[in-house]
Amino acid sequence: MSRLDSMLRRFTAQRDGLNWAAEQISTQDGDVLDMGLGNGRTYDHLREVLPERRVWVIDRVLQCHPSCVPPKENFLQGEAEPMMAQLAEQGHKMALAHYDFGFGVKEEDVAEAARLSPTIAAVMAPGGIIVSGQPLVGFEPLKAPESIPPERYLFYRAA
Template sequence: MSRLESMRRRLSAQIDGINWAAEKIARLDGDVLEMGLGNGRTYDHLRQELPDRRIWVIDRMLNCHPSCIPPAEDFLEGEAEPMLAQLARDGHKMALAHYDFGYGIKEKDVAEGQRLSPLIATVMQPGGLILSQQPLVGLEQICGPDTIAPDRYLFYRAV
């Protein structure tokens, strides 16, 4: 599979996963958390699918498309650990989180996801959903939509 085909597969998985998760959390209280803004495409889709939810964004720096800049009060710039700790301290709970941090080096990305997993768990509403490209630990892994290959995107429920 070429890198271009892999990207198409990833983007389709993100769209299908977010749409599926948005339906699943419809009756659950809580905000949304985008971890890794990047260009802002996923954030833009979250805004479209969950227009009535507050969407928090964590990233090391703001470097997205101008149409995808989150409100200043919802953008937490810096390393993930202190930003997740701040959300937890302030009592914010997430019904949905999308984990998209990464360096592009598989071993490093997996290690970061595992290191951040307990912090992510502290900001999740019980029953909240986490979508991730990386394996996370300490969360209940669940099956996502049938349109997504199990190894392409991972789905978790907070306990």
């Protein structure tokens, strides 16, 4: 598979997974968390499909497309652990979270996701959904929507 085809497959899976997760939380209270702003595409999609929800964003740097800059009060700049600890201390709970941190080296990305899993759990609302490009630990795995190839994106429910 070409890199272009692989990227298109990843983006389609991401969109379909986020749309599915948004439907799953329709009756649940809580905010939304986008972990890893990057270019801002996912954040832009989340604020479009969940306009009634507060969408928090965590990233080390703000370098997204100008149309995708989150409001200052919703952007937490810095390392993930202290930013999520801040959310937890303030009592914010997430009905939906999207995990997209990574270094681009599979082994490092998997280790980082495992290390951050307890921190993510601390900000999740009971029954909240996590959509992730990396395997997380300590959450209930969910079956991916039919349109998403196995292991392309991972889905979890918080306890």
